[in-house]
Amino acid sequence: MLLHRIPALAFCAFLTSFTASAASTDYRFEVVNPHLDTSPTAPISVRLIHVPTGRPVTDAVILPARLEMMMGNAPMVAKVMPQGSDGKGTYRLVADVSMEGTWTLKLSAKAQGEAETITGAIPVFAAKDARGHSGH
Numbered sequence: 001m002l003l004h005r006i007p008a009l010a011f012c013a014f015l016t017s018f019t020a021s022a023a024s025t026d027y028r029f030e031v032v033n034p035h036l037d038t039s040p041t042a043p044i045s046v047r048l049i050h051v052p053t054g055r056p057v058t059d060a061v062i063l064p065a066r067l068e069m070m071m072g073n074a075p076m077v078a079k080v081m082p083q084g085s086d087g088k089g090t091y092r093l094v095a096d097v098s099m100e101g102t103w104t105l106k107l108s109a110k111a112q113g114e115a116e117t118i119t120g121a122i123p124v125f126a127a128k129d130a131r132g133h134s135g136h
Contacts (some may be wrong), residue, residue, distance in 0.1 A: 026051050029107050029120035032090060036126040042097040044080075045090050048109050048118065056089025063108040063117070067095045067124075078103070097126045 032045035044067075050058040062082055068075035076099070083092035097103065105122045 013113075026111055026126055027057070027109075027111065027118045027120075029105075029109075029122050031105065031122045031124055034124050036095070036097050036103070038097050038100055038126050038128055039096070040096045042095050042126070043083075044093040044105065044124065046093065046105070046122070047089050048091070048111065050111075057109075057111050058085075058087060058089045060091070060109040060111045060118075062066075062091045062093075063110065065093055065108075066106040067097070067103050068106065069099060069101055069103045080105075088099065100127045101125070 006027070028049050028051055030047045030049055032047060036042045036044060038114050045063075046062075047051075048060045049055070050057055065080040065082070067078040067080050069078075071074075079092045079096040080099065083094055085091045093105075095105075103124050103126055107120050107122070109118045111118055
């Protein structure tokens with residue numbers, strides 16, 4: 001019976017090593033505006049940075065994002081819509097932010113030359129008139 005489990009164990013070990021990719025450590029997401037207004041159309045701007053060079057990635061494809069706030073044991077999820085890129089490495093999103101507090105923006109992207117999807121999570125803070133309080 002142990003012989004039947006060896007291929008399955010080897011496959012699991014392969015998957016574990018495959019998911020620990022260079023892409024996950026070579027890139028990071030940065031939020032341009034960490035203070036959001038509570039609004040059904042709150043603008044969010046993010047950059048995808050190539051860590052070894054410190055430069056923004058200008059040609060990434062940002063996959064559907066998720067904005068969530070923990071509410072007890074389950075997250076409250078806000079709708080996030082992509083709005084495109086400025087071509088210089090800043091990617092714009094619009095979110096329906098209905099409640100003040102700390103949210104987590106979960107992002108995924110595909111970068112040219114990377115076989116794997118890049119993922120990240122960024123904390124953002126929402127408040128009424130948040131931009132007025134952040135010095136912008």
